Amino acid sequence: MTKVLVTGGSGKMGQVIIQDLLANGYEVVSTDRKAAKSTDGFEFIAADVTDPDEAVRVMEGCDKVIHMAAIPNPLIASEWEVLRVNTMSNWAVLEAAEKHGIYNIVMASSINAIGAAFSRNRVPRPYFPLDEQQGTLCQDSYAMSKWYGEIMADTFIRRNPGKMQIASMRFHWLGHKDEQLERKKAGGTNLTNPMRRNAMDFWGYSDIEESAAACRLAIEKEWDGHEAFFINATDTFLEVPTEEAIAMAYPEAEIRTPLPGFTSAISPAKAKRILGWEQQHSWRDL
DSSP states (O other): OOOOETTTSSSHHHHHHHHHHHHOOEHHHHHESOSOOTTSSSEEEEOOOHHHHHHHHHHTSSEEEEEEOOOOTTTEEEHHHHHHHHHHHHHHHHHHHHHHHHEEEEEEEEEGGOOOOOOOOOOOOSSSBBBTEEEOOOSSSSHHHHHHHHHHHHHHHHHHHTEEEEEEEEOOOOEOOOHHHHHTTTTTGTTTTTSOGGGGGTTTTTTTHHHHHHHHHHSSSSEEEEEEEEEOSSSSSSOHHHHOOOHHHOOOEEOOSSSOOTBBBBBOOHHHHOOOOOOOOGGGGO
């Protein structure tokens, strides 16, 4: 049975990933600084994976790694601490995997890797839909920590040519269906005015259960090297047509591919092509 280490396993996303892996026949080891309320069905090891020795210790005997341990936004810690924790844990996990000969790794990146919701100023965009070819315009430490993680992934691929496979999962706001419903009920003008909602998040979202399945697919599919994937819904969290919203918020941007109706301004096409993943659920159906 394939054994998968999930770092940050006690966190919101980590817990959902663990349940998805268990439901699909994987053996799971979870690591975090504190245990989840329930550890039924899997092994838990307390550790801080910003420490490279701890990262090596918890990875013993594992076959694949899904690395979710991180400070999830720059609002709950100083920018310096966010950068330190996220960057150091990324390097420690990648280095530990290399030492163990574990060459199949999934890493938590973010839409913010290109500069998004936590930017101090509006970030202009050359075109929509956003895709993985657009570079970063980071303005905050959280965004930088995610971009650095992707640069590190490229580094370890160069160190292990033809061996290592890494997926950087650019998640958006990750919500359970009850959270999406709550957001829908409280939406008000946030759903009808693109400028009232933070236009720098491109009005996107991700269903957490479906995004967890994307992580599993990323350890099941095969490719050579490092790939970043936008993991988000195929629609926006707006009740304004997407092209109208873009014209209001990003008048300088070219619309390269038509975005009819409420089509997402962020393209998940690469995830569909390589992973066979596309979010099926919409908040509109709740």
